[in-house]
Amino acid sequence: MPSWWEGLASHLATHRHTFYAADALTHTAGLVIDTGSTDPHTLLAEARRTRPWLSRLLADFFHAQQLLMAPAGSEDAQAAALRERRIQAVPAPLRPAVRAFEAALVAQRENSERLGLRPNQLKTIEIRLDTIRDLALHIHAQGHTSWAGVNVTDVEVFLACNPARRASWLAGLRQFFSHAHRTGVVLHNPAAAVEAPQSRGFRGSTLTLHEQRALYRRWSAGKDVLPHEAFIGLAALLHAATTTELRHLTLDHISTVSRTVRFPGRSVDLSLDNATWRALEGCLAHRSALHTDNPHVLVTRLTRVTTGPAGAAHVRDSLAPVGLLPRVLRSTRLLTLASELDVKQLTVALGMSYAGTAHYR
Numbered sequence: 352m353p354s355w356w357e358g359l360a361s362h363l364a365t366h367r368h369t370f371y372a373a374d375a376l377t378h379t380a381g382l383v384i385d386t387g388s389t390d391p392h393t394l395l396a397e398a399r400r401t402r403p404w405l406s407r408l409l410a411d412f413f414h415a416q417q418l419l420m421a422p423a424g425s426e427d428a429q430a431a432a433l434r435e436r437r438i439q440a441v442p443a444p445l446r447p448a449v450r451a452f453e454a455a456l457v458a459q460r461e462n463s464e465r466l467g468l469r470p471n472q473l474k475t476i477e478i479r480l481d482t483i484r485d486l487a488l489h490i491h492a493q494g495h496t497s498w499a500g501v502n503v504t505d506v507e508v509f510l511a512c513n514p515a516r517r518a519s520w521l522a523g524l525r526q527f528f529s530h531a532h533r534t535g536v537v538l539h540n541p542a543a544a545v546e547a548p549q550s551r552g553f554r555g556s557t558l559t560l561h562e563q564r565a566l567y568r569r570w571s572a573g574k575d576v577l578p579h580e581a582f583i584g585l586a587a588l589l590h591a592a593t594t595t596e597l598r599h600l601t602l603d604h605i606s607t608v609s610r611t612v613r614f615p616g617r618s619v620d621l622s623l624d625n626a627t628w629r630a631l632e633g634c635l636a637h638r639s640a641l642h643t644d645n646p647h648v649l650v651t652r653l654t655r656v657t658t659g660p661a662g663a664a665h666v667r668d669s670l671a672p673v674g675l676l677p678r679v680l681r682s683t684r685l686l687t688l689a690s691e692l693d694v695k696q697l698t699v700a701l702g703m704s705y706a707g708t709a710h711y712r
Contacts, residue, residue, distance in 0.1 A: 353389035355418060362412050365642050366656045378405050391418045411657045415644040430473040437480040442491040448498050448536045449483050452527050482523035485509075498531055503541045510545070518547040557683045558675075563588065566673060566680075571626035578633030579649055579669045585627040587680035590614075591688065591701055594667070594677050598660040601646045605631070617702040 353359075359379065363372035382394050382402070391413040398406040413419040434453055441449045456476045463470035489509050490501055506524060510517045524542040531537045558566070566588060570581040586592035596614035604613050610628050611620040623631065634648050643655040651661045666677055688697055689708060697708045 353383065355389075355391075355413075355416060358416060359412055362415075362644075363408075366644075367408075375405060375408055378402055379409065395419070407657070411644075414658055430477070433477055434480055437477065437484050440484050441487045444496040445487045445491060445498060448531055448534075449480070449487065449527075451534060451536075452483065452530050453480060455530050478519070479523040479526060482520050483527050486520075486524065498536050499538065501528075501537070501541050503544060506541050506545055510547075521545060521547045555682050556679050557686060558679065563683065566675075567626070569673070570630060576672075577669070578630065578637045579665075580672060582627070582630035582634045583649075583666055583669050583677065584673070584680065585630050587677045588684060589624060589627055590621060591681050591684040592677075593681060594663050597649060597666055597677075598647070598663065600648045602648065603646070605648070614702075617700070619700055 360372075360376060363375055367375065379394070382397055382405075383389055385401075386393050386397050388394065391409075395406060395409055395413065398409055410419070438446060438450050438453060453476070456471065456479060460470040460473075460476065486506075486509050489512070490505055493505070495501060495505070510520055510524075513520070521542060524545075525540070528537060528540040528542045532540050566584060570576060570584045570588075573581070583592075583597055586597060592614055596616060599615040600612070604615065606612075606620070609620070609622070611622050612631070613620045631648070638645075638648065638650045641650055641655045643650050645654055645656075645658050647654070647660050649661045649665065651665050654661050670677060670680075685701075685708075688701075692700075694708050697703065701708070
């Protein structure tokens, strides 16, 4: 009998339905018999080959019990699959250049991480590939079978399809064609001469002071408000927390003695006000009621039996009762902070770039 067998049985009894737990134990016993080993690495590899449905369960248990190291780059692997899906959507004649561009973006991100610089977010790379995929589909429908024949007119026609996203699309096109020019795919950069005039400063949606006060009363004194809604709302409205910071916030980031939190990606501890701290305590009580080994603060019905963070959709859907997106709350707070604090202080406190904070001034 494996030394971890009783722990697995207890884990399944706590986190899974009885019938499912019994079935999982039976198949795990079959893995031990088939492989003749109780080594977690061996069993997990065999489960991935013969019983894929069981591999996620075993991986989460072994990682939680520290019998296996947590998989490095699991988020990177998921992002790589998303990027590959976008590349496969590009017409075959145009695909090699897009794949080379994707490899260059990933290499640039890895180099920035090694040098301690601010790397491109994985989401940014996906947005760039979205733009190039859409352009490839557009020009292929016009009869282009290579990037060499794309000219300024083709770029302008494509950008005219969505004027609201002209600046974002043009940034991606310039980056792609610059890479294509350096690698000899095209003889000139057709996006270099194209412009996307835009007004300086923030132009997004924000909340009035009256609306902010109404939301604060709801989340600080509301009796029927779910704990995740209250904490997400107050953290974004008062502390400019991002969706990513909220999703990846774990117990290790919280100090109950000093009542401080260090959101992932920030370099300073943040002292929470009474309302936000009570909302955080509500989330922790909800997490304890789930009897989960997931280390994250925001634990859902789907993530309670895993060790991964909640999805971005959960953060967004938690604010559905008030009909707002987290970014609106964050932007409202950033505008206030940008007018009251020095840019350098703001960049250090929130872990943002200078360009990002200057956008709100």
